[in-house]
Amino acid sequence: xxxxxxxxxxxxxxxxxxxxxxxxxxxxxxxxxxxxxxxxxxxxxxxxxxxxxxxxxxxxxxxxxxxxxxxxxxxxxxxxxxxxxxxxxxxxxxxxxxxxxxxxxxxxxx
Numbered sequence: 001x002x003x004x005x006x007x008x009x010x011x012x013x014x015x016x017x018x019x020x021x022x023x024x025x026x027x028x029x030x031x032x033x034x035x036x037x038x039x040x041x042x043x044x045x046x047x048x049x050x051x052x053x054x055x056x057x058x059x060x061x062x063x064x065x066x067x068x069x070x071x072x073x074x075x076x077x078x079x080x081x082x083x084x085x086x087x088x089x090x091x092x093x094x095x096x097x098x099x100x101x102x103x104x105x106x107x108x109x110x
Contacts, residue, residue: 016089027081029095029107036074041067042102072101 025031045065046054054062075097085094099105 016087018083020084027078027084027095029109032077032081032095032107033073036076036078036107037071038074039069040072040101042070043067070102073106075101075105 043065044067046062051059051064077095077097081095084090094110095107096110097105097107
């Protein structure tokens with residue numbers, strides 16, 4: 001792409017070429033939802049009202065809180081996608097994150 005004769009004519013063209021090389025095809029919602037999937041720790045605690053009603057023996061034998069691992073889709077857009085979608089010469093190449101990571105959030109194409 002850098003060999004195209006018009007790349008040097010416009011000051012924005014070299015950055016467009018770089019954005020295309022790094023982001024094209026890598027910034028779709030489908031791909032981001034697969035690549036940005038990860039496990040995170042979430043602390044779960046027994047609510048106060050339930051804890052108070054438990055017998056002393058149960059409280060002694062039951063941890064108040066525990067860490068559980070859940071799968072999420074990260075809501076942080078990779079820098080190469082921000083560059084690609086934010087370039088002045090690209091159009092309709094963006095994605096949006098909908099929802100919250102711990103409540104089923106995911107990427108959608110614009």
